[in-house]
Amino acid sequence: MAGDIYPDFPILLIDDEPSWLRSLGLLLERAGFTNLHKLTDGRKAQSLLAEQKIGIVLLDLMMPGMSGEELIPLIREESPDTVIIVVSGMNQVNLAVQCMKLGASDFIVKTGAEERIVTTVRNAVKLWELKRENRAIRDTISKGPSNPEAFSQIATTNRYMASIFSYIESLATSRQPVLITGESGTGKELIARAIHRVSNPPGPMVSVNVAGLDDTIFSDTLFGHVRGAFTGADARRAGMVEKASNGTLFLDEIGDLSAPSQVKLLRLLQEGDYYPVGSDLPEKINARVVCSTHQDLPAKGKERLFRKDLFYRLQTHHIHMPPLRERKDDIPILLETFLTMAAEETGKKRPVYPQELPVLLATYHFPGNIRELKSMVYDAMARHQGGTLSMASFKEAMQGHPGSIEDSPPPPADSTGNPFTGLEPLPNLAEASHLLVMEAMARAEGNQSIAARLLGISQPALSKRMKLIREKKEV
Numbered sequence: 001m002a003g004d005i006y007p008d009f010p011i012l013l014i015d016d017e018p019s020w021l022r023s024l025g026l027l028l029e030r031a032g033f034t035n036l037h038k039l040t041d042g043r044k045a046q047s048l049l050a051e052q053k054i055g056i057v058l059l060d061l062m063m064p065g066m067s068g069e070e071l072i073p074l075i076r077e078e079s080p081d082t083v084i085i086v087v088s089g090m091n092q093v094n095l096a097v098q099c100m101k102l103g104a105s106d107f108i109v110k111t112g113a114e115e116r117i118v119t120t121v122r123n124a125v126k127l128w129e130l131k132r133e134n135r136a137i138r139d140t141i142s143k144g145p146s147n148p149e150a151f152s153q154i155a156t157t158n159r160y161m162a163s164i165f166s167y168i169e170s171l172a173t174s175r176q177p178v179l180i181t182g183e184s185g186t187g188k189e190l191i192a193r194a195i196h197r198v199s200n201p202p203g204p205m206v207s208v209n210v211a212g213l214d215d216t217i218f219s220d221t222l223f224g225h226v227r228g229a230f231t232g233a234d235a236r237r238a239g240m241v242e243k244a245s246n247g248t249l250f251l252d253e254i255g256d257l258s259a260p261s262q263v264k265l266l267r268l269l270q271e272g273d274y275y276p277v278g279s280d281l282p283e284k285i286n287a288r289v290v291c292s293t294h295q296d297l298p299a300k301g302k303e304r305l306f307r308k309d310l311f312y313r314l315q316t317h318h319i320h321m322p323p324l325r326e327r328k329d330d331i332p333i334l335l336e337t338f339l340t341m342a343a344e345e346t347g348k349k350r351p352v353y354p355q356e357l358p359v360l361l362a363t364y365h366f367p368g369n370i371r372e373l374k375s376m377v378y379d380a381m382a383r384h385q386g387g388t389l390s391m392a393s394f395k396e397a398m399q400g401h402p403g404s405i406e407d408s409p410p411p412p413a414d415s416t417g418n419p420f421t422g423l424e425p426l427p428n429l430a431e432a433s434h435l436l437v438m439e440a441m442a443r444a445e446g447n448q449s450i451a452a453r454l455l456g457i458s459q460p461a462l463s464k465r466m467k468l469i470r471e472k473k474e475v
């Protein structure tokens with residue numbers, strides 16, 4: 001957007017030739033780098049660096065007063081993080097080597113090097129931003145989240161989730177994309193909203209589900225079109241990228257993107273620009289991009305269904321949402337949350353639930369994750385009579401879905417599906433039965449009727465086995 005300052009740290013250009021300094025400034029401004037300081041006298045650089053943080057210095061070598069070679073160690077000393085790029089009129093390898101030894105990170109020869117200068121500055125800006133973010137991530141994770149309001153819609157007591165919140169806070173000022181992965185229903189969209197709220201940008205969050213969009217619709221939806229772009233395009237239409245200006249663009253189901261759309265998204269993330277349909281003039285994106293998918297992108301990459309370069313670009317900041325079965329400690333708080341929500345939405349009085357309900361739920365795999373738990377609670381709420389929720393509607397839901405405790409046992413111990421791999425020697429039948437009973441009782445937190453369901457036997461049969469175990473008889 002016009003008037004924007006980018007990057008948020010200054011780039012210092014030092015050259016004794018005012019005309020070169022001017023054209024270098026224009027070149028960088030055209031490429032979107034507007035936060036520039038210019039000096040024709042290298043001697044003033046040290047005091048400027050002492051006053052404010054300079055991210056990158058582009059430096060000439062041959063200057064009266066103080067040469068670039070003399071200046072490099074002084075910049076290093078004053079501001080060790082500052083990236084130094086030498087842009088010299090002299091094409092000499094030994095000079096380049098000397099500058100690198102002194103602490104410059106790149107050496108560019110002036111003649112015809114416009115593109116190289118822009119690319120080098122772009123890479124240096126990204127590197128600087130990443131270094132700064134890494135520092136922020138370390139600081140924030142050690143302190144814990146400081147803005148709990150941004151996460152108020154996410155019910156959790158889980159420690160791993162708390163570390164995700166801290167990570168999100170540390171990304172608040174970043175402009176880099178964020179990738180959220182995890183099974184369907186784990187709360188990826190809620191996390192995207194939290195990222196937006198933590199950053200608190202002036203613009204909106206705009207969500208687009210890109211699954212099933214062919215490339216034409218994808219381009220039109222995201223980038224908009226100019227008047228006359230195709231038959232029926234009788235007016236200009238702004239795309240979602242423009243609508244998300246100064247805010248967050250959330251692209252859901254990114255794993256389903258078509259191959260040509262992947263190329264366009266990569267360009268959007270890499271170069272920061274895009275073409276509205278029917279236009280030859282690129283527009284600049286001015287929104288944070290957050291993407292999510294339930295798909296395994298590296299696996300899709302191996303099958304050549306998802307571009308690896310896009311995946312690497314996306315995963316600069318990666319949040320993986322654990323499935324509900326890996327954070328069962330969240331079941332009680334989610335149950336409470338959804339009960340309150342359902343009661344408010346239906347205008348009914350909030351019922352209580354049997355004590356063993358969370359235990360029963362903890363034995364289930366939740367293939368549909370939190371969304372499935374939410375719909376179970378809403379369904380039970382709709383069906384209950386009297387002041388107590390019935391366990392029956394939950395049991396029915398658990399039995400009726402693939403992945404219920406009866407249908408799908410816990411994941412096998414290894415990829416061959418053999419749970420006995422590594423067990424040497426094998427337990428005999430009595431020992432195996434004993435172990436199984438004890439494991440079921442532990443998972444059911446001592447509740448015999450739930451443990452019996454897990455084992456596929458009746459409660460009296462389990463009780464008999466337990467008695468035999470206690471009497472140390474063969475079971």
Ligand SMILES: Nc1ncnc2c1ncn2[C@@H]1O[C@H](COP(=O)(O)OP(=O)(O)OP(=O)(O)O)[C@@H](O)[C@H]1O
Pocket residue numbers: 153154155156182183184185186187188189190191252293294334337370371374
């Ligand atoms: N921790 C949570 N607290 C409260 N509600 C939650 C939580 N996690 C998820 N939900 C709710 O569960 C439902 C599914 O969440 P969401 O849509 O964010 O999942 P998702 O991972 O984006 O799913 P999909 O991949 O299918 O798009 C939503 O109704 C959401 O509000």
